[in-house]
Amino acid sequence: MTIGGAIFLSAAQSAFNNQLIHALTTSLPNIDPIVALGTGATQIRQAFSAAQVPLVIEAYTVGLRAVFAITVAAFGVSTIVGLLGSWKKLHSEDLKKAAGSGAAA
Numbered sequence: 001m002t003i004g005g006a007i008f009l010s011a012a013q014s015a016f017n018n019q020l021i022h023a024l025t026t027s028l029p030n031i032d033p034i035v036a037l038g039t040g041a042t043q044i045r046q047a048f049s050a051a052q053v054p055l056v057i058e059a060y061t062v063g064l065r066a067v068f069a070i071t072v073a074a075f076g077v078s079t080i081v082g083l084l085g086s087w088k089k090l091h092s093e094d095l096k097k098a099a100g101s102g103a104a105a
Helices: 002-027 033-039 041-047 053-084 092-099
Strands: none
Touching: 002 033, 002 053, 033 041, 033 053, 041 053
């Protein structure tokens, strides 16, 4: 469970960075995309000129679309895997046996 979260978190971050860099180099070739990555979304208006801000926000939107696509895909995969898994009832006696003597009530 945690490995899947780490993998998809890393994939979403990479997709966001790649899409943001690609969109910025396409729409604003004269700025350094690393500045936009390091600036963060809350400081866009202070770091860029008024003419650049709409294009930078659009680039962020492109990056967020990639993140949402990965999130929806991960949710779909996890739902299918969850539904195809085995479903069996857990009895309290079996849980106590599996936990050992520390779980005796």
